[in-house]
Amino acid sequence: MTGTAADQLRRVLDLVPRMADGESHAIRDLARAIGTDEQTLVRDLGALAARFDTPGGFVEGLSISLDAEGCAEVYTQHFLRPMRLTVPELRALELGLAVLATERPPEELR
Numbered sequence: 001m002t003g004t005a006a007d008q009l010r011r012v013l014d015l016v017p018r019m020a021d022g023e024s025h026a027i028r029d030l031a032r033a034i035g036t037d038e039q040t041l042v043r044d045l046g047a048l049a050a051r052f053d054t055p056g057g058f059v060e061g062l063s064i065s066l067d068a069e070g071c072a073e074v075y076t077q078h079f080l081r082p083m084r085l086t087v088p089e090l091r092a093l094e095l096g097l098a099v100l101a102t103e104r105p106p107e108e109l110r
Contacts, residue, residue: 011036011044019074027070038070045072 014034019025031041049064065073085093 008044012048016074019072024071024073027072
């Protein structure tokens with residue numbers, strides 16, 4: 001069972017970085033690693049590859065390859081570097097944490 005769109009998104013977000021090492025991966029191993037069955041995994045990859053328009057926030061440069069032996073590869077440069085916060089994102093986090101610190105009793109801050 002594939003579940004909801006949120007479930008599918010979680011699977012894809014777990015799957016793509018696992019596959020983005022430039023190596024070929026067996027579908028059954030990937031399915032086992034993300035906790036789904038092979039058919040669901042292939043459908044998720046198909047849904048990602050068959051989009052008709054670029055969704056908002058989608059990173060261009062993602063290529064998916066499936067072969068007859070049940071192996072898959074993802075080609076992208078975007079998952080090879082560590083994710084970074086922008087300066088505005090960091091400031092927003094600092095502000096949010098500072099506000100929380102002022103609203104919590106001192107014993108909860110430890």
